[in-house]
Amino acid sequence: MKFTYLAALAGVFYTTFSWAIDPFVVKDIRVEGIQRTEAGTVFSYLPIKVGDTLDEAKATEAIKALYATGFFKDVRIKSEEGILIVEIDERPAIAQISINGAKEFEKDKLLEGLKQAGISESRIFSRSLLERAELELKRQYITRGKYAVKITTTTTPLERNRVAINFDIYEGRTARIKKINFVGNEQFKDSELRGQLVLRKPDILSWFTKNDQYSKQKLAADLETLRSFYLDRGYLEFNIESTQVSITPDMKDIYITINLTEGPQYTVSDIKVAGDMLLPEEEIRKLILLKSDKVFSRQKLTESTKLITDRLGDDGYAFANINASPELDHENRKVAFTFFIDPGRRVYVRRINISGNDRTRDEVIRREFRQMEGAWHSTKNINNSKQRVDRLGYFNSVNIETPAVANKTDQVDINVKVEERPTGAIMFGAGYSDRQGIILNASVSQNNIFGTGNFFSLDANRGAINETYAVSFTNPYFTVNGLSLGFDAYKRVLDTRKLPGFGEFKTDTIGAGIRVGVPIAENDIVSLGLAAENTTIDVFANSPQRYRQFVEEFGKSTNNFPFTISWARDRRDSAIWPTSGTTHRLFGEVSVPGGDLNYYKASYHQKWYFPLTDFLTLHINTEFGYGDGYSGKDLPFFKNFFAGGNNSVRGYDLNSLGPRDDTIFSSTNSTARRLLAVGASKRVVGNIELLFPVPFLKDDRSFRLSVFADGGTTFNRFTSTTVLDADGKLVRVDGLSDLMRYSAGIALTWISPMGPLKVSIAEPLNEKESDNLQRFQFMFGQQF
Structure with a gap:
């Protein structure tokens, strides 16, 4: 009986073949070593069929294809008198998963997280996926402030090449924010700045709000709130230099330090209006909430821009662009603004589309609309229409979008999406x-x-x-x-x-x-x-x-x-x-x-x-x-x-x-x-x-x-x-x-x-x- 080994591993195939094999026509294919996997499954992934001519290139392709399935940890191919023999070693399958000690999360949610990481019953077991799943579990616990969490994983072999996985979780105590420090603030006290933040030290409502638990997302939002606080009070050059988050060795207390630079307070020196002003300048100036000789406020600047945009939108200029350009006088701590107005093209409403009203007739919604099809776009009429539909009391929510019509520069549609409620x-x-x-x-x-x-x-x-x-x-x-x-x-x-x-x-x-x-x-x-x-x-x-x-x-x-x-x-x-x-x-x-x-x-x-x-x-x-x-x-x-x-x-x-x-x-x-x-x-x-x-x-x-x-x-x-x-x-x-x-x-x-x-x-x-x-x-x- 003559056996010729063609390959053991796909990556070794090219380097270990020191001899050449004579191509032969495959008379039959036999699979050996399978325990759970059906032979038909192997045949479905094998790129070689009876009657094909097998050579070194095809043998390499076959091994790579079977490895790519992830079902097998070893694949060998040999031939015997025209018969192709595929010998495989299966990876074990996960028979059961148990979680002990979990209190912070429901077990079903943890199992769902493991499944997304590739670990679930009936799937092929992989040590690398298991390590990834452990990291995912720890990440979920850290988001809840459980920095001291310890996860011990045990795998137990079972019959028929299966394994049982057990996760023993020691959650530990939730880490709480011990103190939030500010460095560099001179105009505002620490207590006033802390009052702007969502994150805070434990208080009587912490059990309910969880605001004493550190979160990277909450901290980012708090930093933006802090930035708005200073900019609304004229500190144009305010900057957050860095933030440090540290935890004590016992993983119980968290300290947050925010390093900031306040800079000087700026007042508004002058307001100018430029660009294509379709409205009288006096009317535009009435919409600008910033006033000369008053402390600058970013909130008022944003609201002013919105008021001008909405006013132009009432006349059909739905895509007006208002750009407020600042001119800083660092020496005198003053800032001047020029509002550049680009109204864009005037647009009208092509069509009003209504969706979500399975029970309510279209006409009931349309008769509340003050924005008409074929009329110039009006922000005021659209907002008024939305409020009138909402006040009907028939809908949980009313959402309106005004997308531009494809390939048209002067048309928009109004898409009204409602969510009906029992009436x-x-x-x-x-x-x-x-x-x-x-x-x-x-x-x-x-x-x-x-x-x-x-x-x-x-x-x-x-x-x-x-x-x-x-x-x-x-x-x-x-x-x-x-x-x-x-x-x-x-x-x-x-x-x-x-x-x-x-x-x-x-x-x-x-x-x-x-x-x-x-x-x-x-x-x-x-x-x-x-x-x-x-x-x-x-x-x-x-x-x-x-x-x-x-x-x-x-x-x-x-x-x-x-x-x-x-x-x-x-x-x-x-x-x-x-x-x-x-x-x-x-x-x-x-x-x-x-x-x-x-x-x-x-x-x-x-x-x-x-x-x-x-x-x-x-x-x-x-x-x-x-x-x-x-x-x-x-x-x-x-x-x-x-x-x-x-x-x-x-x-x-x-x-x-x-x-x-x-x-x-x-x-x-x-x-x-x-x-x-x-x-x-x-x-x-x-x-x-x-x-x-x-x-x-x-x-x-x-x-x-x-x-x-x-x-x-x-x-x-x-x-x-x-x-x-x-x-x-x-x-x-x-x-x-x-x-x-x-x-x-x-x-x-x-x-x-x-x-x-x-x-x-x-x-x-x-x-x-x-x-x-x-x-x-x-x-x-x-x-x-």
Whole structure:
């Protein structure tokens, strides 16, 4: 039997062949040494087939091809009477991977990281890949401040040429920032500079923010923040010379040293405007926030450039280039700027493309656009359009891009991408009262029915106190110019007998009405409405005297024709997640002559949103209400204003604030006097909230936290006074200052997949013994 070895290794092949082989035709191919690998797998990678002529070049190519698979640690080729024999030694396969001692990371995440490094079950084992995987694990731990981490790897051979890999991890203590030092600062104290940084020494919130753990990315961001801090205060020559990060030998404490050069503070000496000025120079100068003889600020420079760019964009110059060129006077520490203006070509909008609206019709979005196709590009109109679409409340996000049209220098497209959110809801409200226990209510509504933008709601609420059955429909674009039309039909029952501390009565109201809304400006709308309703009133032995007197005067059943008029202005940047802007609503209601009641009511509601930082928003809410009767009649008691509860002054029971009626309460065995809330003709409510995202969910627009302070009440008189009661006795009537109640607390809002969830915990600040408190409140809903 004659054997001729052709090769052992591909790299050795060229140098070890000291003899030549005679080429031969391969009659058959045999694979030897395989344990797990199928012979067909070897054949699929082998570039030699039966019938081919094998020579030295092809043998070398075959060995290189099999080595390249990574499946084998040794490959040999020999021949025997025309038969090609391939002898291989397989690399072991990974049978299992175990990780012990991991607490900082979930094991699944670590396994995923190992897989990306090439180590996972069923893969071919490689010592070099294993070492790379160890380094990857250490890197992940170092990003969490675990500099003392130790990883011990053990490989155990198994049958059928397999191995088991075990990672024993000793995580060690997380290294914390011990101190941040500044070298070279003279104008600002270390404490002030540290306050600009995200990285900091451990404090009471470090467990939550992790800002006491060193991160290269955080440090880079902090250095840029520090640079902006100095440049915004005129230090044009500020420079960070170097940074040193050191860790103690026990791997527990980190010291950061920042070496900087402040340089002199510069003031602005002169502002010039040059280039192709399509606008009057006076108008351009008004947009420049930098002023002569004032300290230089990079922030103002950036904002000035943006204002000029946006202004030119309003006239169609979407690609205007504004370059502010500085001229430094080092000796006098002054800087002059010349704003070079290059408006570029004027462009118009070719097409508006909308995507992401699987449910909402295109026309619902397009009718909110103030930038038209075929019109000159306008930055103001595009931004206004984005805000109007966002304020619809149908979308979680609205993104607009304006790419240039290919091969066109004077055209752009507007690409609108929206992310839809559920707009229908089955709402459930709940609160826990110290006196009532759990209060529940429910309703069904759809703000965007069938994707048309029309509103439809069906309320079917039934509780111990309120019972409501109502149908409402609104078409916000009944006409193409934005005139809206709506209808309402309702049945409302209010029974206060189970409301602790409230004057007892029961009303059953059935009515229907029509509404028309007329837009009078871009963000302003006036609404008119007329309804007809019948109210049946029941009073009881324990009802306040004024309630019984009303029924004696008007009877148990009254007809009323309320006419309503309102003005609303909405300038928020978003309906779901507002950070800036205001809303105003002025509402009036008057009974039309011809009914049994003669009264009028007016209320004003305003909200302000002020962005304090990128993630902090100040929200201020104010509400005022006033009502009275006319033609010698009083305001009906069931038309009174009320306050207290989740939507006014948190921490107090629903509708429990304001004047109280001293009423004799009769029971089976005794009589007693109670102070009952009866509402009033005037209402005042104020709220101030600091809104911010959940710290570890900053980019999630569905979560929002707030700390708040509430105040408000209802009242009949502005000042306290003493009057004669029905029995001729002097009694004290409290005024606004005596009836005001305050509270403070924390709240969470979550637009969850199941619907909106609002939770608040409030502590009353000046409660009295007779007040009914409700410290914990929540509302939740299910959306569809």
